[in-house]
Amino acid sequence: MRTLTRTLVGATAVAGIVVGSLAGASSGFAATEAATKPATTPAASAEAVSPLAVDNHGLSTGEARNVQCWLMDDWGYPGPLNGQLDTESWKAMQRFLQANWGYPGPINGIPGVGTDRALLLFLTADYGYPGPIDGIWGPRATVSFKKFAAWCARSC
Known part of the structure; x- marks a missing residue:
């Protein structure tokens, strides 16, 4: 019984590692593909960006x-x-x-x-x-x- 439990736990752990590796590999491939494609248009130009934050320095x-x-x-x-x-x-x-x-x-x-x-x-x-x-x-x-x-x- 003890040997069967160890075998079952070991097999479950190996299956979890394999599934996790496959999931990580697919997202890794997707990120690599997106990173290698050139951007067609910039999100915003440096001239168009300006700080919009409000800082009242403690004033109401x-x-x-x-x-x-x-x-x-x-x-x-x-x-x-x-x-x-x-x-x-x-x-x-x-x-x-x-x-x-x-x-x-x-x-x-x-x-x-x-x-x-x-x-x-x-x-x-x-x-x-x-x-x-x-x-x-x-x-x-x-x-x-x-x-x-x-x-x-x-x-x-």
Whole structure:
């Protein structure tokens, strides 16, 4: 009985390995065939792709809208006033930071370390951010950014 059980378990294991190998082989062949065929048209051109992410840096929609009003009035933000700090909002913010707070990077609408460093410098000078000026956004930076957003409400 014991020998029969071992034989049955062994045969089941071998059958499982064989079936798994065949299943893996078929998907492997399909992937290889697809990879060797040239693409007829690209999915999208590099020029057509732009960042669409929203990064409110901890602001509520209403607070972000206040900032957008100020950016629209003074820094060329084209709208809409929707409370979503998107690419166009950050481009306007980068223009402000470049003109006044030493932002050295491109006007690309992506709030990276350089954008955050210049924004932190501004918030330190005028809105009570206690530092450090390291380009890393944290809760204390958000508190100061909220103070700035409250000041921006005058523009709406």
